[in-house]
Amino acid sequence: MKNYKNLLEQSNLKTTPQRLAILKELDKHGHASIEEIYENIKEMFPSISLATIYKNISALKDENVISEICLHQKPKFEIQKEPHAHFICKKCGKVEDVPFSEMMSKELEKKYPDSKKELYIYGICSECKKK
Amino acid sequence: MKNYKNLLEQSNLKTTPQRLAILKELDKHGHASIEEIYENIKEMFPSISLATIYKNISALKDENVISEICLHQKPKFEIQKEPHAHFICKKCGKVEDVPFSEMMSKELEKKYPDSKKELYIYGICSECKKK
DNA sequence: TTCTGTGCAAATCTTTTGCATGGCA
DNA sequence: TGCCATGCAAAAGATTTGCACAGAA
Numbered sequence: 001m002k003n004y005k006n007l008l009e010q011s012n013l014k015t016t017p018q019r020l021a022i023l024k025e026l027d028k029h030g031h032a033s034i035e036e037i038y039e040n041i042k043e044m045f046p047s048i049s050l051a052t053i054y055k056n057i058s059a060l061k062d063e064n065v066i067s068e069i070c071l072h073q074k075p076k077f078e079i080q081k082e083p084h085a086h087f088i089c090k091k092c093g094k095v096e097d098v099p100f101s102e103m104m105s106k107e108l109e110k111k112y113p114d115s116k117k118e119l120y121i122y123g124i125c126s127e128c129k130k131k
Numbered sequence: 132m133k134n135y136k137n138l139l140e141q142s143n144l145k146t147t148p149q150r151l152a153i154l155k156e157l158d159k160h161g162h163a164s165i166e167e168i169y170e171n172i173k174e175m176f177p178s179i180s181l182a183t184i185y186k187n188i189s190a191l192k193d194e195n196v197i198s199e200i201c202l203h204q205k206p207k208f209e210i211q212k213e214p215h216a217h218f219i220c221k222k223c224g225k226v227e228d229v230p231f232s233e234m235m236s237k238e239l240e241k242k243y244p245d246s247k248k249e250l251y252i253y254g255i256c257s258e259c260k261k262k
Numbered sequence: 263t264t265c266t267g268t269g270c271a272a273a274t275c276t277t278t279t280g281c282a283t284g285g286c287a
Numbered sequence: 288t289g290c291c292a293t294g295c296a297a298a299a300g301a302t303t304t305g306c307a308c309a310g311a312a
Contacts, residue, residue, distance in 0.1 A: 144266090144267090145265095145266060145267070147266095147267065147268080149267080149268075150267090178268090178269075179268085179269085180268065180269045180270070181269095182268080182269070182270080182271095183267080183268055183269065186267080186268085187267085187268095190267095205276095
């Protein structure tokens with residue numbers, strides 16, 4: 001990828017050096033957090049403000065130019081039990097336990113052997129889907 | 132589940148009414164956030180402090196009495212691309228894109244039809260495993 | 263009685279907002 | 288030129304820490 005300007009022109013956002021720098025940074029690292037973006041951009045662009053990163057990340061997300069991963073839900077806790085996956089509703093935040101299926105366990109084990117894995121599926125739960 | 136006292140006695144933590152209340156709350160709702168626990172317990176236990184919840188959740192986690200879900204990583208961002216899953220290292224936080232496998236897509240679709248899903252696998256990445 | 267746990271208040275982060283100024287189209 | 292974007296500073300929110308007192312064993 002190189003034409004960050006196009007990405008912005010296809011959205012409702014004006015092209016600014018700050019936005020180009022953010023997109024370049026994301027493209028370079030693949031994935032980055034606000035703080036990482038800020039620290040890296042600051043070197044080339046010392047006057048940039050952290051608030052600008054926050055505002056732009058939010059705008060770029062609204063325009064679907066970028067997407068958020070490690071979705072920011074409040075951490076939740078549960079009493080220790082046997083391994084299972086979690087389904088988390090992106091709308092209401094509800095968490096459901098999901099049994100690991102044979103097939104899926106095997107496939108995961110093949111790809112990522114020897115490490116206890118946690119599996120999260122984010123989607124829309126059946127109640128929220130009705131609305 | 133009912134014997135929360137046993138859970139505590141098997142750990143290195145003393146039994147206190149606050150801890151029993153937290154475990155009861157988690158058991159009742161299955162999963163809960165700090166704030167949810169606090170709000171609910173406060174009704175029965177008006178003098179409890181939010182700091183106590185934080186400290187106890189952290190202690191209970193260290194003793195493996197409870198576990199944390201929706202793992203609290205800083206949100207990260209990526210430029211929009213075709214659907215894929217993410218592997219996230221629990222040690223170093225690194226994110227890797229993972230292609231959706233046929234098998235897994237089908238199985239997920241069967242269980243959670245009609246909703247765009249995001250899939251996260253948390254584990255230990257190969258670099259961290261070496262150490 | 264001893265030592266850990268609790269509750270308050272303050273400190274520290276993280277994220278959001280308001281507002282005056284600057285810069286893109 | 289007209290707006291939208293930026294940067295600063297302040298506000299709001301979330302989490303952690305220190306310390307004196309209370310309570311479990």
